[in-house]
Amino acid sequence: MLNLKDIRILQLIREHCSSIQEVISNIDEEDFLKDKVKSNSICFDILQIGELTKSFTDTFISKYDGMPWKDIKGMRDWVAHGYHNIEISRIWQTAKKDIPSLNKYCEYVLEENKITHFEKKL
Numbered sequence: 001m002l003n004l005k006d007i008r009i010l011q012l013i014r015e016h017c018s019s020i021q022e023v024i025s026n027i028d029e030e031d032f033l034k035d036k037v038k039s040n041s042i043c044f045d046i047l048q049i050g051e052l053t054k055s056f057t058d059t060f061i062s063k064y065d066g067m068p069w070k071d072i073k074g075m076r077d078w079v080a081h082g083y084h085n086i087e088i089s090r091i092w093q094t095a096k097k098d099i100p101s102l103n104k105y106c107e108y109v110l111e112e113n114k115i116t117h118f119e120k121k122l
Helices: 004-024 029-034 036-053 058-063 069-081 088-112
Strands: none
Touching: 004 036, 004 088, 029 036, 029 088, 036 069, 036 088, 069 088
């Protein structure tokens, strides 16, 4: 059974994934690369996701190893500390390929633990 902290982290990650998916839903890569507002928005959500993964309990990380949590944290660090060197095309690829998988995995973990809705803020 998941503890409340891990549940809330999963839900927040899903919110950021949904935000990313909403931003890119009606644009192609060319438009994305030209739109700083959208690319900055997605960079922010990626930062938040990476920061959130740093707060998972060790028990969670060892049990739910279907995602590369260390790489997700690393992506956060790359965005946070190398902002002037960020390849926006890499952000696009992450948003298109990796974020949907992350969102589905978080949903799977919540469903496996019979968590459908959670109100408490931690």
